[in-house]
Amino acid sequence: MNRGHNILPESEQATMKRTILRAFPVIAVIAGVAFTVNKAVSKKVDHEEHDVAASVHQTQTHEYASCADNELRLDALDAVLNMDEGRAMPLLIKVLEGRDECDVQLRAKAVFLVSQQKTDQTVGVLQGVVLNDPSLAVQEQAVFWLSQVRGEESVSALQSVLFESTRAELQEKAIFALSQHGSSRAHEILRLYVRSDAPEELRENAIFWIGQEGTDQDRAFLAELYTELRSEALREKIIFAMSQRANDASRRWLLEVSADGSESLELRKKAVFWLGQLDQYESSQFEELYRNAEHVELREQVLFALSQMDDPNAVADLIEIARNETNADLRKNALFWLGQSGDPRAAYFLAEVIGR
Numbered sequence: 116m117n118r119g120h121n122i123l124p125e126s127e128q129a130t131m132k133r134t135i136l137r138a139f140p141v142i143a144v145i146a147g148v149a150f151t152v153n154k155a156v157s158k159k160v161d162h163e164e165h166d167v168a169a170s171v172h173q174t175q176t177h178e179y180a181s182c183a184d185n186e187l188r189l190d191a192l193d194a195v196l197n198m199d200e201g202r203a204m205p206l207l208i209k210v211l212e213g214r215d216e217c218d219v220q221l222r223a224k225a226v227f228l229v230s231q232q233k234t235d236q237t238v239g240v241l242q243g244v245v246l247n248d249p250s251l252a253v254q255e256q257a258v259f260w261l262s263q264v265r266g267e268e269s270v271s272a273l274q275s276v277l278f279e280s281t282r283a284e285l286q287e288k289a290i291f292a293l294s295q296h297g298s299s300r301a302h303e304i305l306r307l308y309v310r311s312d313a314p315e316e317l318r319e320n321a322i323f324w325i326g327q328e329g330t331d332q333d334r335a336f337l338a339e340l341y342t343e344l345r346s347e348a349l350r351e352k353i354i355f356a357m358s359q360r361a362n363d364a365s366r367r368w369l370l371e372v373s374a375d376g377s378e379s380l381e382l383r384k385k386a387v388f389w390l391g392q393l394d395q396y397e398s399s400q401f402e403e404l405y406r407n408a409e410h411v412e413l414r415e416q417v418l419f420a421l422s423q424m425d426d427p428n429a430v431a432d433l434i435e436i437a438r439n440e441t442n443a444d445l446r447k448n449a450l451f452w453l454g455q456s457g458d459p460r461a462a463y464f465l466a467e468v469i470g471r
Contacts, residue, residue: 230260262292294324326356358389391420422452
């Protein structure tokens with residue numbers, strides 16, 4: 116056999132490209148780039164490497180055949196939605212028993228279809244996927260779709276994932292799923308988890324979703340929890356979560372944190388920032404907060420919050436601060452934010468200052 120390095124004819128290059136595309140669909144893009152470079156710079160290809168690639172294709176054709184059929188199999192799975200549960204569930208369970216890499220997409224689709232079946236098996240099958248499927252992506256799909264299955268059984272399954280799983284990815288999905296479930300017990304479980312000794316990052320995640328989906332009961336829980344926690348990161352998450360509940364109670368709570376001299380400066384600044392993102396505005400409260408702030412940084416944060424509020428009184432307060440503030444840096448700060456305002460009163464005041 117001639118072992119010299121010769122350029123393959125275009126016909127053989129095309130044959131080799133098709134072989135690799137069939138045998139290795141995951142690296143199709145890489146293969147395509149390699150052939151493009153080969154053609155552009157006339158890179159020499161070893162005939163022996165071509166023989167090896169062809170041999171690999173021959174030995175693995177059966178292994179990858181199912182991948183080539185996935186589109187048809189997915190279409191067939193879609194049709195299962197039209198079947199009654201008695202006939203659909205055995206088919207879906209059979210798909211979920213697959214362990215081939217090519218079956219991942221099929222199993223993910225089957226998980227969704229199982230969640231749509233209103234049977235006594237539904238939760239158990241999904242829970243089995245979470246425990247046994249080799250693909251993390253499929254397991255995560257099962258956790259998510261448990262949130263769409265009504266009833267206490269699915270809540271218990273999610274609680275089990277949250278407290279017993281050793282995979283943080285699955286626990287994160289369980290936190291989200293519980294927040295979406297809509298049952299009062301699901302929110303009780305999240306509150307219980309936040310008070311546990313679970314990893315702080317996961318507890319932060321739970322606090323976030325309590326704030327997004329919570330009730331007045333959840334707001335009261337977060338306010339109480341804030342006083343118990345010592346973790347700055349967790350307390351910051353509670354401040355953000357409370358800002359997502361745009362009501363008078365949340366606003367008052369944020370004002371209290373902002374004015375509390377026993378709190379850290381950074382947390383007080385965070386509370387002032389999120390106050391500035393709310394729609395409600397009471398001039399007297401911000402005026403008092405600014406006047407009593409013992410740190411220049413906190414006063415600067417109040418000025419920024421005022422600049423973010425879509426309220427005429429906020430502009431009026433900025434003008435008063437710029438007119439009366441004796442600290443040169445704070446006065447300059449107030450003037451800067453007035454310059455960003457589209458309020459004609461701000462422009463008139465700036466013209467007044469310039470004309471002095």
